[in-house]
Amino acid sequence: MFARACDPESTPLPDALRPAIVAELDRASDHDRGPRVPPADLGPSVSAWAATQRSRFAALFATAEREGCVDVLVRRATLACAPLASLSGAWLQWMSEPGNAEEAVTMRVLALFAGDVGAGHPRASRGSAYLALMQHLRVAVHAHPASRLAQDRRIADQSFYLPAVALTMSRRPDVYQGEIIGLDLCLREVGMLPPLAGVQHRLPHAIDWVALDPSRARTPDRPPAVEDARAVAAAFAESAGTAATAIGRGFAWAFAALRSWCDEVYQELDAARDPAFEMAELVRSRAREAAAYHDRFVVQGRSLQEWLGEARTDPIPFLTALANNRLVRPGRSEASRLTGGLVSEKGPMFRVFPDDDLDTIKRWIDALPADPAERARRRPPTHQSRRIVLRPAPDSARDDGEAPANVRQAYTYLLRRTITPATRRYALRYVEAWLARSRHGMKRSTQPLPAEPPADGLRPWLLDQHDLHNNEFHHGLGDPLPERADLIDSTLQLAPLTLIDGAWLAGYTDYQLASSERGHFLFATYWDELGNGDLSLNHPLIYRNVLREMGVDLPPTRSAEFAAWPGLRDRSFALPVYWLAIGRFPRTFEAEILGLNLAMELSGVGGSYRRARQALKEYGFSTVFVDIHNTIDNVATGHSAWAADTIDGYLAQQAPTARAGAWDRIRAGYRSLNPPSGFWARNAARRARIEVPSHV
The missing domain is CATH 1.20.910 (Heme Oxygenase; Chain A)
Incomplete structure (x- = not known):
């Protein structure tokens, strides 16, 4: 859904999917039932929530720095934010059209969007600044064009949810105009995504951090973008009877999605402090292909092929067996065959693992206790990202509509x-x-x-x-x-x-x-x-x-x-x-x-x-x-x-x-x-x- 919505020539949103999106919007509104407050008045509470979250993530990164694993969190947080931050402001891309180019609200929206894309300059969008961050950290394998992020299996489904729905709505401004304005206002009230707080502290001069804060203007002569977003919401709310309700619905949905996503990312980063967490992820992701080559190698009386077959769903038993195998010297990755001879130029697993994977394996080995009993007692933390499915309505004959008669x-x-x-x-x-x-x-x-x-x-x-x-x-x-x-x-x-x-x-x-x-x-x-x-x-x-x-x-x-x-x-x-x-x-x-x-x-x-x-x-x-x-x-x-x-x-x-x-x-x-x-x-x-x- 994310990849399709990135296509500038994408066909209209299938009618079968519309009920699923409406249900998502309504679910957020139902969850936040209470007195209806204008979105502009919710700004202080949303900003306060975002500040609290940034402090929360900053504290987590500080703990990771003391433990020597902050680089892991920097990498994972950057990837988790990529689908949203790489397209910051993109949901406004179709809000202007030749038929409304004379309208004041349209021009205000387009002014916001022009700031987001860095109008008049190449590679100057907020997303371009984020791509620079990913390139600096060397995690941008699937980062350009942004649609390729959908191919990056290091990024959980949860990170695609908000941008996928928002971008899909952006292709139907005739249906979701108010919701788009509401979600845009919410994201600008939040400002820089909370998980990036720790990354910014770690890399304060690596990129243009102002560009990654959608609440801020791109040039000194402009007011803060969040003020423009408030003005857009107020003007649109006055333009139609149901506009305020639509804005509130989009705002509520975006805020609920952000809260859920932030909690998900925090849990993932917290779990990733333990080297065994990333090692388990690595084994799970590579087990299927590896099983084909290990039918004869035996570990604790079972072929490695059997172990790897089970590891596709639960890698922990295999990791426990591997930690006690002669290939691994607990606490000493430099002396372990798994990260030495086996992967050397003359080894049978030469170039099987890229450098990032080798770093994960070494980190896991170095963290293993020397005492077998202690290794047996330890169980790696687990965190499985929630699988998100938007269920379309049952298939029906698609109405192609009538072609123009003249x-x-x-x-x-x-x-x-x-x-x-x-x-x-x-x-x-x-x-x-x-x-x-x-x-x-x-x-x-x-x-x-x-x-x-x-x-x-x-x-x-x-x-x-x-x-x-x-x-x-x-x-x-x-x-x-x-x-x-x-x-x-x-x-x-x-x-x-x-x-x-x-x-x-x-x-x-x-x-x-x-x-x-x-x-x-x-x-x-x-x-x-x-x-x-x-x-x-x-x-x-x-x-x-x-x-x-x-x-x-x-x-x-x-x-x-x-x-x-x-x-x-x-x-x-x-x-x-x-x-x-x-x-x-x-x-x-x-x-x-x-x-x-x-x-x-x-x-x-x-x-x-x-x-x-x-x-x-x-x-x-x-x-x-x-x-x-x-x-x-x-x-x-x-x-x-x-x-x-x-x-x-x-x-x-x-x-x-x-x-x-x-x-x-x-x-x-x-x-x-x-x-x-x-x-x-x-x-x-x-x-x-x-x-x-x-x-x-």
């Missing part, structure tokens, strides 16, 4: 993050159709992007294009401006496109893509289009203001009334639907999105934006929209430059044999902003067995 309906459906499988298939076919048109005749056509990627990167080419735009602008200075009515109509027909500014990049709000080497540019671009949390800079809102100056007051973008508005023509929705559709597949169509992004960001800089400014100014309309785009899209430090750098970085990571194919895909994406529309181009899409709407 492009206007597709626009409305695709504005939302959550879509039906039928709509998803429609989106995929639509993108493939559009790209088939874009590829038609590409080798014979003249387009700005050269046939091969420039050896010195795209920046020089970018400057050449800017010069062309500038020359075209100056040569056209004497041309007549459009009539007022024509200007208003063209501005109106661009509304379905412009009111979803950045929609082609919506997939890059996925947590791990937003902070990746290339994705950070794309998320920062998307974040800029929406005003970086400042509604006065929000591009859709700025455009609506221009339309109102022109006497046009459109319905909310997400409403069915918007798509049905009679003043908008069908063809005005064709390109917006392509944007909305391709934005859902940031991995499948990465190369094409990079090309489209470059075309879009460069399209008006230095030329058409300046021309549009003249026309708007001529008739007394605000020029803010075109002014702001001409500056933030600039070719030196703006979105156009970022787009070029992203493509250069993408190509640099391709194998030489794959680079030409990747470049062709980028060129097709670039051309897709304005693909050919003739008969043969449409026929190219049909040959790909795709039904193309008549207006495309």
Whole structure:
């Protein structure tokens, strides 16, 4: 469940699993029955609990340090926290969508998320800081991408419970919006995860510890993130009648899950102070494979194969027998054959145990009492993590939903993050159709992007294009401006496109893509289009203001009334639907999105934006929209430059044999902003067995 929820193109949560998640949410609420207190008012008690827990873990680590086993606890605590800390804030990743990009609450949530992913910088998310900790401790074998943590058998199921459910809910913001806000607030009230207190004390300068505290801001100029989370919860609670209940339910569930998990981790770490605990875990995990090679070696009258067969469920009897075997010298690992000759370069078990496993075995041997009677009396501590199963409802025929009947309906459906499988298939076919048109005749056509990627990167080419735009602008200075009515109509027909500014990049709000080497540019671009949390800079809102100056007051973008508005023509929705559709597949169509992004960001800089400014100014309309785009899209430090750098970085990571194919895909994406529309181009899409709407 955790691994699936990490996929940015994951299909919607199966309806069969929804009752199980609802039951989990309700179970926490039932457990915490009592007077309903607003989540924001629970902050002090949650913070106090977290402080107590941090002190509790710090004391445990101090005891382990005196006993000489603190490194074991550091390693195990780091692994236990990994599923949650590696994706800190990821549950907010789909809370913004093209249909709500003008709303104040959405922008507040996106501002929180932008801080979590370190907007504008690669590998700067809170999760990236945690990966650095795991790499420092050399326990990051399965840590990147985060979905691979599910393959790490050193991490108990309990550690996946909270992040798996939270991330799964994040893929259904239409159902769990309030619960997501509530659980986010709870986690920020808690701050740094309590088990990490001992790790931080042990490694105070190893990483950026501020990043691992979700209650704190990432930059000095921002208020604490927990204050922003409280403001989000308060604003959302006022927006709908049941919102406060949903927030409280998410908050209560997260707090209950955290308490249970902290107790589980504490018990595990406490047990791990005894070397026999880790040795028992090691034997249990390796017994199955080892049994195949030990049918002839006898220990206390039984084959080692028999011992190991039992050790898969109960390793203690085998460990007791092994401690009394000639392979082991209790208290003296350096003199024991098990950690000496058997695993040496000439031994029969050479490289069977990696260094970490050998350290576990040596630690166990060194802790064994010399007296056989005392060894017989000692029984290692046991701690078995609770197995967690979310039981879905009985299988039933899955309702794929209805595919959009036309492009206007597709626009409305695709504005939302959550879509039906039928709509998803429609989106995929639509993108493939559009790209088939874009590829038609590409080798014979003249387009700005050269046939091969420039050896010195795209920046020089970018400057050449800017010069062309500038020359075209100056040569056209004497041309007549459009009539007022024509200007208003063209501005109106661009509304379905412009009111979803950045929609082609919506997939890059996925947590791990937003902070990746290339994705950070794309998320920062998307974040800029929406005003970086400042509604006065929000591009859709700025455009609506221009339309109102022109006497046009459109319905909310997400409403069915918007798509049905009679003043908008069908063809005005064709390109917006392509944007909305391709934005859902940031991995499948990465190369094409990079090309489209470059075309879009460069399209008006230095030329058409300046021309549009003249026309708007001529008739007394605000020029803010075109002014702001001409500056933030600039070719030196703006979105156009970022787009070029992203493509250069993408190509640099391709194998030489794959680079030409990747470049062709980028060129097709670039051309897709304005693909050919003739008969043969449409026929190219049909040959790909795709039904193309008549207006495309």
